[in-house]
Amino acid sequence: MSARDDTANAPGAAGKEAERGAGSILALAVLAATVLLTTFVVLVLGLLTVGRSVASAADAAALAAADTASGAIAGYPCEAAQAVASLNGTAVTRCTVTGLIASVSVGRQVQGIDIVASARAGPPP
Numbered sequence: 001m002s003a004r005d006d007t008a009n010a011p012g013a014a015g016k017e018a019e020r021g022a023g024s025i026l027a028l029a030v031l032a033a034t035v036l037l038t039t040f041v042v043l044v045l046g047l048l049t050v051g052r053s054v055a056s057a058a059d060a061a062a063l064a065a066a067d068t069a070s071g072a073i074a075g076y077p078c079e080a081a082q083a084v085a086s087l088n089g090t091a092v093t094r095c096t097v098t099g100l101i102a103s104v105s106v107g108r109q110v111q112g113i114d115i116v117a118s119a120r121a122g123p124p125p
Contacts, residue, residue, distance in 0.1 A: 043111075050110050055117040057088035058106045062119035065095060065102035070123070077102055094118075 064084040065077040073080060078095035085092045085106045093116065094105040101122030108115050 047110065047113065047115070050108065051115050051117070053088070054090055054106060054108050054115045055119075057085055057090040057108075058104055058117040058119035059121070060088060061085040061090075061092060061095075061106055062102050062104040062121035065097060065104055066100065066121035066123075069097050069102055070100050 061081040061084045064073070065081040067073045068075050068077040068080040077097045078092065081095050081102065081104045082092045085104075088106075090106040090108045092104060093107045094103070096103045099122075101120065103118065103120045105116060105118040107117075
């Protein structure tokens, strides 16, 4: 019997055979976790971008309603707000005009999530 045969039957040799390929499984798990995390981050950043877009649409709709209320633009304030909101891909959920001050809320649904923003416009106090 040679020395090489003795080491093959040494304790722990079977354990090393069982561990073979564990690094590949670990690498695949790390890769899958990285892909999942990246996908989640991209989706959240996309929703944040849409949130800023909805806030801008609310600002524009409130300005249109205030301009209409002041007489700078012909028409009805809330109808003007709805027209501007629809051009920005949102819908007016609330519109109130008190004197020359317009308060408008707009909303948009993205991936099953309702995103709502409000804005107020009018002459300076």
